[in-house]
Amino acid sequence: MLLGNLSKPFYSITDLIFPELCPCCQHSRPMRNHIICLSCLSDLPFTGHEKYPKENETAITFWGRIPLKGACSIFYFNPKGKIRNVLHRIKYEGRKDIAIEMGKLMGQYLKKAKEIRKADLILPVPLHPKRKATRGFNQSDFLAKGLSLRTGIPWTADAVIRTRDNPTQTKLSRELRFENTNQLFRVTKASAIKNKHIILLDDVITTGATLESFAEIVLKAEAASVSIVTLACGELM
Numbered sequence: 001m002l003l004g005n006l007s008k009p010f011y012s013i014t015d016l017i018f019p020e021l022c023p024c025c026q027h028s029r030p031m032r033n034h035i036i037c038l039s040c041l042s043d044l045p046f047t048g049h050e051k052y053p054k055e056n057e058t059a060i061t062f063w064g065r066i067p068l069k070g071a072c073s074i075f076y077f078n079p080k081g082k083i084r085n086v087l088h089r090i091k092y093e094g095r096k097d098i099a100i101e102m103g104k105l106m107g108q109y110l111k112k113a114k115e116i117r118k119a120d121l122i123l124p125v126p127l128h129p130k131r132k133a134t135r136g137f138n139q140s141d142f143l144a145k146g147l148s149l150r151t152g153i154p155w156t157a158d159a160v161i162r163t164r165d166n167p168t169q170t171k172l173s174r175e176l177r178f179e180n181t182n183q184l185f186r187v188t189k190a191s192a193i194k195n196k197h198i199i200l201l202d203d204v205i206t207t208g209a210t211l212e213s214f215a216e217i218v219l220k221a222e223a224a225s226v227s228i229v230t231l232a233c234g235e236l237m
């Protein structure tokens, strides 16, 4: 299992009894209208990417691959950290409400990124329909919903579909990779994309291969420009 075992076996029971517990630490109750307790909030690994949307770890990942208006990951991902706990609750406990609140939190920081904040549309990276059926929802849709609520930028899950589940193999040659990624996504509503500045949204960025192919297909559908926004990025990319 990618995210390992929970350190406390009674977490899910606690969630049922005290659903408002902080998703990072599961100990404190956040203040009203907050998803994360103050203690965790002051301790989270914020990247500060929003201050440098063209020159940060996430932006650099795409240099020479995709022309971006800007890129921003809000947190560093640590396999033993608090953001991992949050993602675990969203993905494996089905906590859509936490995803929406995290999206709102992302929006709070993204508003400072002048290259990105005036985007026209948010597109969450689609899950393959089979995977979506298994999990019941796409976590990125709910991050997008929260981000949209806070920034006022609309979002849609209906413009692009995922046609294959496996991400691009990073070791393939550039030529083969291009052929490969051509089939990963398909635009179903080009009119929603054309001439717009699009935010491509994902939960965590690792190699960037999936987001690269997503960006390629969106630019091919004549988007004016693309930016990449993720909740978290690996610390040592």
Ligand SMILES: [Zn+2]
Pocket (backbone or CB within 6 Å): 022, 023, 024, 025, 026, 027, 028, 036, 037, 038, 039, 040, 041
């Ligand atoms: Zn906490």
